[in-house]
Amino acid sequence: MARAFCLLVISTLLFGGEEFIFWAKYSSSNSLIKYQNISISKAMVLSKEKGSKICDIQSSKFNNETTLNYLKRHQEQLFECFINQKVLLKDSSKFKGNSANLKTSVTLVPVRFIVEFKPLGATISKINR
Incomplete structure (x- = not known):
């Protein structure tokens, strides 16, 4: 049993990238x-579906840097990669006398993706469901 588990972990590391989940929320008033x-969080359960490449990050990973720290360091670039995905928008307006209170909330729904490191950066692939 332990041998099968070790083989599964090794094959995942050799033949596939790590899988993560990304989501974002912005609120303005x-x-x-x-x-x-x-x-950004590491996926607990791996998907069986293949990913389709959506962008590249042109920055190499530091020595002894974890993949999660690398992704957090480049979270703005990741947001730009996923901005074309499904977005939820909530807008409300309240008017009282001469004043107005406008609230907007933008939520990027959770997206599963795979990161694969290359010598000069990383390739981000969205998992199609």
């Missing part, structure tokens, strides 16, 4: 960003 959250 009266055109000022009040809240920003970009979240």
Whole structure:
């Protein structure tokens, strides 16, 4: 049993990239960003589907840097990669007398992706479901 588990882990590391989940939420009030959250987490369950390449990050990984730290260091570039994915938008307006309170919330729904490292950077592939 332990041997089969070790073979599974080794084959995943050799033949495939690591799988992660990305989502983001921005909230603004009266055109000022009040809240920003970009979240990257390692997938607990691996997908069987193949990924389709969506972008490259042109920065190499530091020695002894984990993949998660690398992705967090480049989270703005990841956001630009996934901005064309499904987005939820909530907008509300309240008017009282001469004042207006406008609130907008933009949520990028969770996206599963695979990161594969190359000598000069990383390739990001979205998992198609």
